[in-house]
Amino acid sequence: MAKVLLIDDDTELTNLLGEYLSEEGFVVETTADGRVGVAEAMSSSTDLIVLDIMMPRMNGIEVLRKIRQVSEVPVLMLTARGDDIDRIAGLNLGADDYVSKPCSPGELAARIRAILRRSGRTERDGATDEIRTGELVLYPSKRRAEWRAAQLELTGTEFSLLEVLARSAGQLVSKQDISLRAFGKPLTAFDRRIDVHISSIRQKLGARPDGQPWIQAVRGRGYQLLEG
Incomplete structure (x- = not known):
């Protein structure tokens, strides 16, 4: 351990x-x-x-x-x-x-x-360096992502944001929590950085079969990564 x-x-x-x-x-x-x-x-x-x-x-x-x-x-x-x-x-x-x-x-x-x-030191037995939700796989230690069995090209900031959402897939995550967990600091007033990067991630993931984005926004509350 x-x-x-x-x-x-x-x-x-x-x-x-x-x-x-x-x-x-x-x-x-x-x-x-x-x-x-x-x-x-x-x-x-x-x-x-x-x-x-x-x-x-x-x-x-x-x-x-x-x-x-x-x-x-x-x-x-x-x-x-x-x-x-x-x-x-x-x-x-x-x-x-x-x-x-x-x-x-x-x-x-x-x-x-x-x-x-x-x-040469070890991590906790059973710990895994892999996050899976649907067809999305993230490898945090390598900062690498796969989407539908192909490598997903993300910036460092995009990876951090997607990792936060993937760890809470299917759940709504407030923008304040996203900022704290992804950037290590609270969200400031009028900061649209999260929205801009989420928009870029949406484009890279493409649309769901129903035409909706994989990352849903709830106005005034936050974002949710939909499960496969």
């Missing part, structure tokens, strides 16, 4: 990521205290650490430095977008990878799986 430790003082984000990773089959623990993270790194039961750089009292760079003094556990850094200095410092200190915030939970899970594979 792969155990992931999230070290971040942003409780809203860690709750979101923790819930998502738990659904993906990981065992998740969270802490907002870097000192606790260092102590946990000494435990052989921790398979991977997701570490935020910007934290009070002890920042992520210092936490990583102390972790590397006692453990080679894989560490995935969360960095501010465009913050090359911290990113380079983290990699030089032995971070295995980094993801810029805000990040989608799906991307984070894919990065975690890739690191676990490279490090």
Whole structure:
């Protein structure tokens, strides 16, 4: 069973990521205290650490430095977008990878799986990296999609959105939930990004036999991917 430790003082984000990773089959623990993270790194039961750089009292760079003094556990850094200095410092200190915030939970899970594979650590027995609904198949760790037995060409954003809907196929998902699960941040007023990308995904999926799109919109509420 792969155990992931999230070290971040942003409780809203860690709750979101923790819930998502738990659904993906990981065992998740969270802490907002870097000192606790260092102590946990000494435990052989921790398979991977997701570490935020910007934290009070002890920042992520210092936490990583102390972790590397006692453990080679894989560490995935969360960095501010465009913050090359911290990113380079983290990699030089032995971070295995980094993801810029805000990040989608799906991307984070894919990065975690890739690191676990490279490090030879295992995921939870029985966990599957495949989502199937009707003739749609998604492979989150590879960010690859198949539709009617053929590869479906999607942008990264389109894949994240379709993954959220596929995980809740047949159910209505609010745009706020879609934004949180796909992009890792709340939906802002007048943000039409989801609508634009959903429109593109609809075109790529084509129409149902009854002429309706596979992704249905419920005005003012959200979207629903219809099951096959």
